[in-house]
Amino acid sequence: MLLIPTILCGGAGSRLWPVSRELHPKPFIRLDDGQSLLQKAFLRGACLPGVEEVLTVTNRELFFKTEDEFREVNADAVTTSFILEPFGRNTAPAIAAAASRVAEKYGKDAIMLVLAADHLIADQQAFQQAVLKAAELAASGKLVTFGIQPDSPETGYGYLEADGNTVLRFVEKPSLEKAQQYLASGRFLWNSGMFCFSVGTMLQQMEQYCPQILVAAKVCIEQSRSAEGKGFRLLELEPDTFANVPDDSIDYAVMEKSDRVAVVPCNIGWSDIGTWTALGDLTEPDADGNRIQGDALLYDTQNCTIQSNDRLVGTVGVKNLVIVDTPDAVLIADKSSAQDVKHIYSELKAKGHEAHKSHRTVYRPWGMYTVLGEGRGFKIKRIEVKPGASLSLQMHRQRSEHWVVVSGVAKVINGERDIIINTNESTFIPAGHRHRLTNPGTVPCVMIEVQSGGYVGEDDIVRFEDNYGRT
Amino acid sequence: MLLIPTILCGGAGSRLWPVSRELHPKPFIRLDDGQSLLQKAFLRGACLPGVEEVLTVTNRELFFKTEDEFREVNADAVTTSFILEPFGRNTAPAIAAAASRVAEKYGKDAIMLVLAADHLIADQQAFQQAVLKAAELAASGKLVTFGIQPDSPETGYGYLEADGNTVLRFVEKPSLEKAQQYLASGRFLWNSGMFCFSVGTMLQQMEQYCPQILVAAKVCIEQSRSAEGKGFRLLELEPDTFANVPDDSIDYAVMEKSDRVAVVPCNIGWSDIGTWTALGDLTEPDADGNRIQGDALLYDTQNCTIQSNDRLVGTVGVKNLVIVDTPDAVLIADKSSAQDVKHIYSELKAKGHEAHKSHRTVYRPWGMYTVLGEGRGFKIKRIEVKPGASLSLQMHRQRSEHWVVVSGVAKVINGERDIIINTNESTFIPAGHRHRLTNPGTVPCVMIEVQSGGYVGEDDIVRFEDNYGRT
Numbered sequence: 001m002l003l004i005p006t007i008l009c010g011g012a013g014s015r016l017w018p019v020s021r022e023l024h025p026k027p028f029i030r031l032d033d034g035q036s037l038l039q040k041a042f043l044r045g046a047c048l049p050g051v052e053e054v055l056t057v058t059n060r061e062l063f064f065k066t067e068d069e070f071r072e073v074n075a076d077a078v079t080t081s082f083i084l085e086p087f088g089r090n091t092a093p094a095i096a097a098a099a100s101r102v103a104e105k106y107g108k109d110a111i112m113l114v115l116a117a118d119h120l121i122a123d124q125q126a127f128q129q130a131v132l133k134a135a136e137l138a139a140s141g142k143l144v145t146f147g148i149q150p151d152s153p154e155t156g157y158g159y160l161e162a163d164g165n166t167v168l169r170f171v172e173k174p175s176l177e178k179a180q181q182y183l184a185s186g187r188f189l190w191n192s193g194m195f196c197f198s199v200g201t202m203l204q205q206m207e208q209y210c211p212q213i214l215v216a217a218k219v220c221i222e223q224s225r226s227a228e229g230k231g232f233r234l235l236e237l238e239p240d241t242f243a244n245v246p247d248d249s250i251d252y253a254v255m256e257k258s259d260r261v262a263v264v265p266c267n268i269g270w271s272d273i274g275t276w277t278a279l280g281d282l283t284e285p286d287a288d289g290n291r292i293q294g295d296a297l298l299y300d301t302q303n304c305t306i307q308s309n310d311r312l313v314g315t316v317g318v319k320n321l322v323i324v325d326t327p328d329a330v331l332i333a334d335k336s337s338a339q340d341v342k343h344i345y346s347e348l349k350a351k352g353h354e355a356h357k358s359h360r361t362v363y364r365p366w367g368m369y370t371v372l373g374e375g376r377g378f379k380i381k382r383i384e385v386k387p388g389a390s391l392s393l394q395m396h397r398q399r400s401e402h403w404v405v406v407s408g409v410a411k412v413i414n415g416e417r418d419i420i421i422n423t424n425e426s427t428f429i430p431a432g433h434r435h436r437l438t439n440p441g442t443v444p445c446v447m448i449e450v451q452s453g454g455y456v457g458e459d460d461i462v463r464f465e466d467n468y469g470r471t
Numbered sequence: 472m473l474l475i476p477t478i479l480c481g482g483a484g485s486r487l488w489p490v491s492r493e494l495h496p497k498p499f500i501r502l503d504d505g506q507s508l509l510q511k512a513f514l515r516g517a518c519l520p521g522v523e524e525v526l527t528v529t530n531r532e533l534f535f536k537t538e539d540e541f542r543e544v545n546a547d548a549v550t551t552s553f554i555l556e557p558f559g560r561n562t563a564p565a566i567a568a569a570a571s572r573v574a575e576k577y578g579k580d581a582i583m584l585v586l587a588a589d590h591l592i593a594d595q596q597a598f599q600q601a602v603l604k605a606a607e608l609a610a611s612g613k614l615v616t617f618g619i620q621p622d623s624p625e626t627g628y629g630y631l632e633a634d635g636n637t638v639l640r641f642v643e644k645p646s647l648e649k650a651q652q653y654l655a656s657g658r659f660l661w662n663s664g665m666f667c668f669s670v671g672t673m674l675q676q677m678e679q680y681c682p683q684i685l686v687a688a689k690v691c692i693e694q695s696r697s698a699e700g701k702g703f704r705l706l707e708l709e710p711d712t713f714a715n716v717p718d719d720s721i722d723y724a725v726m727e728k729s730d731r732v733a734v735v736p737c738n739i740g741w742s743d744i745g746t747w748t749a750l751g752d753l754t755e756p757d758a759d760g761n762r763i764q765g766d767a768l769l770y771d772t773q774n775c776t777i778q779s780n781d782r783l784v785g786t787v788g789v790k791n792l793v794i795v796d797t798p799d800a801v802l803i804a805d806k807s808s809a810q811d812v813k814h815i816y817s818e819l820k821a822k823g824h825e826a827h828k829s830h831r832t833v834y835r836p837w838g839m840y841t842v843l844g845e846g847r848g849f850k851i852k853r854i855e856v857k858p859g860a861s862l863s864l865q866m867h868r869q870r871s872e873h874w875v876v877v878s879g880v881a882k883v884i885n886g887e888r889d890i891i892i893n894t895n896e897s898t899f900i901p902a903g904h905r906h907r908l909t910n911p912g913t914v915p916c917v918m919i920e921v922q923s924g925g926y927v928g929e930d931d932i933v934r935f936e937d938n939y940g941r942t
Contacts (some may be wrong), residue, residue: 017785018783018785025688075803088570102528249778252645263871297542297815297818297819297824299808299811299814299815299818300811311666311798311799311800311801312799312800312801312819312824312826313491313800313801313803314488314489314800314801314802314803314804314805314812314815315802315803315804316802316803316805316808316809316811316812316814316815317804317807317808317811318792318803318804318805318808319806320808321789321803323803325801327782328783329782329783329784329785330780330782330783330784330796330801331785331786331787332784332785332786332787332789332792332803333786333787333788333789334787334788334789336772336788337770337787337788337789338787340770340771340787340788341785341787344768344770344771344785344787347768347770348768348783348785353768353783355783370844372843372844372851373841373843373853375853375877375878375917376878377877377878377880377894378917378919380843380851380853380919382844382846382851400895402875402897404697404873406846406849406921406923407846407849408846413735423923424871424900424923426873426897426921429896446846446849448849448919448921450875450877450897450919450921452875452877452894452895453895458773
């Protein structure tokens, strides 16, 4: 039996702002152990017995970053393949595209295990047992969902009523009263958003219940560009065709309608850690109930969750707060309002405020940059280039650039010259000069770029050649 | 009658951390109108009728910054003179030194008006009337204190019981119950920390009540270096002699013992704005009682005071908080605990944490610098040099420096060369090269300095020549 774990990496994680941003969503949040949620999801799938390929559906803006995350933990060199969406269309189109792709490659009997990229599962062994059971049911033609044994009357999750592996009904996020009844009854499970099915069954059920989605998704796949390279397979969906796929969740589109649905009840230490209180609870509290990551000084402070990277947080006479500090934004929320953090995110987005979209450090296929400062007519960046990577061959019309290498070595095209810049050397790129930066070394190249000119916006760039298809 | 306003600029303002720091204490805090408390104190004295000189006693580390502050507002070109202390010894030594100095220069009949550098007085006209009355009493041989009509039962101030201009007794900071009694009696006034006296009277009373302080202070004055220049007189006290002056307040050392004490009761809109709640109350509240300065996004938030310079503050479901954001530290305090902020300051100081001492932007006689970033083997600074100012002729043993001018013009000595660097030009200073930066222009020169080397600490500096006596 061939099992293809398929990670759906979507959703903003708006309740986890300011760490979570549009271009740095929840799956990329790193926990105390240094691993991101996305890496944990990858390992969850990749470590299952017999798995040789992990398929990921994600936004194309997140591809290089996702690949980096996987590379960091992919010690067994499991094949990673990707379907890249130009924008999100909920889970049904993503699953339709993935199932079509898997069927094409491995045939209709291949079993797909759909995993969320941003959940936590504490008990990997129990998870594996649940997957075995689910795969068995899937092979017999069932669409299997994983139902989590509830341990509290959560109002933020959907529920399903079950009898053994039989799903009696799905129910929406309930009121607290209803949720308490569900919990007491012992017959209700949380709908975890993980699924297991043979691609043949899913495609057949989609044909029956949401043919429009299936047909449109297949068109996307056929018309998409496909690129082979580096041992992975990559399928990038085109915006024009993908826009034609109706936006719907797999629950609405298929699961709640199909008569092939089954459930595997499980107790696997599952958590969707949707809020700062849930995420904070992963850190051990001190004697006053405070959970601290980073540099903080507390006076008369109880039961607070504090996370800070590079600044000092001082608190006086407060309790039950979540305080999250990032280089360009800080959140202060009462724990009881943790759900409401999403309103800050959505208002920032509506206002076009940069703090909803990206962090001060921006990831690029070739590495990353951080804006250290800017003023009228200048901008200063720290640029880190991965070993072997190159920025595009480019030119700026309105700004010149001074480059100082502070670590590693840079190979630079500057106008007509090809030069090597060692640590503690510099070069000057006048406006209008074609230039390119490559790291020819085996360690990261770090340089400081001082831009100077009448206009220093990111959009003053002409790309002549790019290793990442961005010309 | 000759009146010399004398500003005592001491005290950390530890309850106003993180804006207030050891090297950027409370008097330098700027209010909504753009003026610092120190500038307001200066104008308060300088605008009194007939005043031609304002004397300031301050820490020597704060001299250049204080002078800059005065220069900004000193439109009438009142003479500014300074006594610089190597460290704080409370008010009695400062007043002893100042009174000795004034007596020496202007004779024993000169009237000294002692002002705090970090108070707010809303009604300048009422203040002037109170000063006239006080000066009259001072001329008749009284040590005059200014007693503020209380409008609330403050427990943070000392009180004095008065009958007309007669002081019946001084009382320490009272309990709330006592304070309420004092307020109700109508006979008690807040002890404001402002004084007025003829220097002859004060010196004579000191001779009687605290001769040790007076004698030691006079020794300091005699042995101090004196430098004339730029129209001001500057007296820098030596640490060795100043350490011999007993540490005491003028209240304990003289006022509470002397039988020459008088009080001028006044109603002048006085506030010592000692805490963030008091300082915050100067900003107009919005409909939810929030007082906001800077970029903030509030959801379900009431009665909060938020101050931020260059980052976004998001709040959710909180009330009655003070949130103060600075580039390297953020404070979150309950308003009812505003007094306790000092504990954060003192603990940071005990730990030697940089955030108690200076901000990321550091002021120097020649201008200022801001550390934009640092890493292993490098540090990046934004350096701003005042028109006409020069850094010292210096050399670093372990680091080289790349300088990129992004605004204005720099005149540079680099080893054997004398060069001009215009905006968008750069130079490289190898380790071991003597170098000097001067701004020959009429606008500030802004440059980005990338330091590179095995060690980039501030103490790797050899100064050969300095305009500010720092060699």
